[in-house]
Amino acid sequence: MQWVETEETVRFNEVDEWGMAWYGNYMAWFEVGRMALLERFDLMPGQMVNLGFIAPIIKLTCDYKKPAKCGDRIIIRTTVFKPEIAALNFIFEIVLQADRSVLARGETTQVLLTTDKKMIYRLSGELAERVNQLIDYCCQN
Amino acid sequence: METIVSDTNRLRTFLKQMIVETLKLEDITAEKIDGDAPLFKEGLGLDSIDALELVVAVEKHFNVIIEDENVGKEAFASVNVLAGFIQKMFSGVSKSRMRLSG
Numbered sequence: 001m002q003w004v005e006t007e008e009t010v011r012f013n014e015v016d017e018w019g020m021a022w023y024g025n026y027m028a029w030f031e032v033g034r035m036a037l038l039e040r041f042d043l044m045p046g047q048m049v050n051l052g053f054i055a056p057i058i059k060l061t062c063d064y065k066k067p068a069k070c071g072d073r074i075i076i077r078t079t080v081f082k083p084e085i086a087a088l089n090f091i092f093e094i095v096l097q098a099d100r101s102v103l104a105r106g107e108t109t110q111v112l113l114t115t116d117k118k119m120i121y122r123l124s125g126e127l128a129e130r131v132n133q134l135i136d137y138c139c140q141n
Numbered sequence: 142m143e144t145i146v147s148d149t150n151r152l153r154t155f156l157k158q159m160i161v162e163t164l165k166l167e168d169i170t171a172e173k174i175d176g177d178a179p180l181f182k183e184g185l186g187l188d189s190i191d192a193l194e195l196v197v198a199v200e201k202h203f204n205v206i207i208e209d210e211n212v213g214k215e216a217f218a219s220v221n222v223l224a225g226f227i228q229k230m231f232s233g234v235s236k237s238r239m240r241l242s243g
Contacts, residue, residue: 058190059190085190085194085196085197086196087190111190111193119189119192119209120208121193121196121212121213
């Protein structure tokens with residue numbers, strides 16, 4: 001499995017009263033990782049719209065293992081796994097840069113709709129080509 | 142699989158079983174599915190992700206392709222409608238194969 005890694009620093013405005021990163025911020029970090037990966041395969045949201053598609057999230061899970069704190073350098077690791085259905089499945093890991101300990105693990109599922117909101121059941125054409133390149137890259141050993 | 146497709150009752154029973162197994166339905170058995178009830182919303186209450194899984198199952202078992210939601214809405218109206226859709230598509234596939242081989 002091939003992961004794309006992006007670094008961030010936990011900001012003061014991202015921690016709660018207890019000094020821990022607020023749980024919702026992990027979703028924003030997942031999004032940083034998703035963009036870093038999609039950018040490599042010309043699948044950024046705007047580029048997908050140009051192809052005539054959008055990819056809304058229909059499922060999100062997150063396991064919190066250890067709290068991130070203000071000033072922590074974190075690494076957002078992102079990959080996708082091969083779906084059996086016409087969907088995009090991302091996996092995320094947030095790890096502490098200092099010791100690579102895992103802070104959180106998450107997954108999202110996206111379905112594919114045409115820009116006029118019709119769900120597609122099979123990928124074809126340019127979209128299929130780019131998505132397959134993304135999956136092949138991430139699923140290589 | 143061709144023998145099942147040509148036997149409407151067997152096909153309908155097979156599809157009910159396929160739906161229960163594919164979607165791992167726990168609160169309904171294949172026997173309890175009403176062949177004329179809508180699969181989505183007020184009938185079996187399936188959602189759009191269930192449709193994606195059924196599309197894969199239909200393609201795997203019958204080599205019948207359901208491209209998108211437009212076709213899906215028609216094909217997944219009920220078990221009986223789906224059976225008719227598969228029969229229609231399947232005969233089209235067989236005929237085109239016969240033409241190719243003949």
